[in-house]
Amino acid sequence: MTNRHALIVALSVVALVLLAALPAFAEKFYVQLFTKILIMAIFAMSLDLLVGYTGLVSFGHAAFFGFAGYLLALVTPQYQAASLWLSLAIALAGSALLALAIGAFVLRTSGVYFIMVTLAFAQMLYFLFHDTKIAGGSDGVYIYVRPLATIAGWRPFDLENFVHYYYVVLALAVATFLLLWRVIASLFGGVIVGIRVNEHRMRSLGYPTFRYKLACFVLSGTLAGLAGYLATVQFGFVNPDMLGWHLSGSVLLMVILGGMGTLIGPALGALAMLVLEIAFQALPVVGAVNIGKHWQLLM
């Protein structure tokens, strides 16, 4: 076991060094691709906390992802930059509140109901932004200038610079990983895994399981919001598809493909999905895109 443990640590260190060194040898396209992969990895890890550890299969996780993106779009003045710190804080707080509100509803249900109800709530949000004039309706809205990371006149890094941005995202992805790792290793983590295995038993042991699940839901939603914020900064626009159920489905696929109940798995799932996506896009046959990707799931 210790051997395996050492191997994992060694592999992680190698992977981290490679990721850190990436901008030194890769072209801009690949740096940006990996930025996207890391963002999706954050997203997938956040969902894994729910699906893999707490046993709550959420099919509406894009709601938090997209909502944080929309918050950034709403606080950004047109053609000007928002403050990174302020807008990030608003986006995270907003997605946390949203997760609290939605969680209070959906956690009253379980099993298949939970899957359907999370989906329905995400769709509700989708229609809110799709049908109303808030932030451009169904067209979405562009953010022309990325947020500024200025602290009292000093700017430690520039998000417009793709290498800087890559490192910011990398640091946040590692931070997310460490945070979730610590959470899962803690007593709290033990309780939520206990809830997945047998909620009745946890309740009879005296744990207020609803509150634990809600805390998990909020943490997960907030991290999904972080991913959504970062994605919005990278792509420079938001549209209702960021809240849509296709994204919720894709991120669920990443988690399951990569292996739920592990943190590194969903991150690898994100890597695999995005690399496959690009590989399949290169194929001339349109139909092969999905068929090639999904038939292997039938095992």
Place this chain on the structure above:
Amino acid sequence: MDAYTFLIQVLNGIQYGMLLFLCAAGLTLIFGIMGIINLAHGSFYMLGAYLAWSLTERLGNLWLAVASGLVLSVLFGLLLERLLIEKLYRRDHLYQVLLTYGLILIFEELRSIVWGDDVHGVAVPAGLAASVPLTENLSYPVYRLAISAVCVVLAIGLYWLIQKTRLGMMIRAGSVNREMVESLGINIRLLYRVVFALGVALAAFAGMIAAPVSSVFPGMGNQVLIICFVVVVIGGIGSLKGALVAAILIGLVDTFGKVVTLEIAGVKLLPELAGMTVYLLMAVVLLWRPEGIFGKKL
């Protein structure tokens, strides 16, 4: 809003609700009896609509198209169950979601290859193209009334099938205890296959008869699927009666949400937020009864 406009909207709401019921009935049966959460159910609706369109083009008649389309969709359902869904019975919901989500993507791609990405319309069949005059300038299309009527007949038939026939008894028994039914010498696999094909046929049929009033377009299945989920959640999973009540309720709420204007404190709420009304309804029902109106206690 005068009485006639109101009547028209009520009829529209019921007609939409009855179509939703046909889709949701299959979804709730497949879940209630087989324990399968089928995300690909909306794709069957889409399949039905596209079959109606392409077969009408070929055969020149919607009736022939519906008849042959029904046969095709039953065969399709049997085949799909035999090849894929059968493998899911003993799997966790997560894998069911995964596989059926994959199926949606596959069906969408196949649809795009076979039928293309254009929006199509299907003509209302000649015998039903008339309208019932209400006032001098208001009338109501007969075809929409016919949809509601057909759906009511189907709903009654479905109730009779499940509650009163021997097959229905076996189906209900199978949902309670699979092993027991099997040990009594009933071929439960065949039974499940029949239920699945029935669900596919109902959704496809809904798509076919809806084709002349809505249009036939890519992604139409997903829209229906999500609303059907809401119907099933409100009505209670596995309950046909619940699906019927919830479908009508949603049909009416959705229709009126789009025509009523509501302003609170100068903020326009309806029809701007019409897309959200059904989900709000669901939220309210969940607060009141998390298991749905006619669902079993969780």
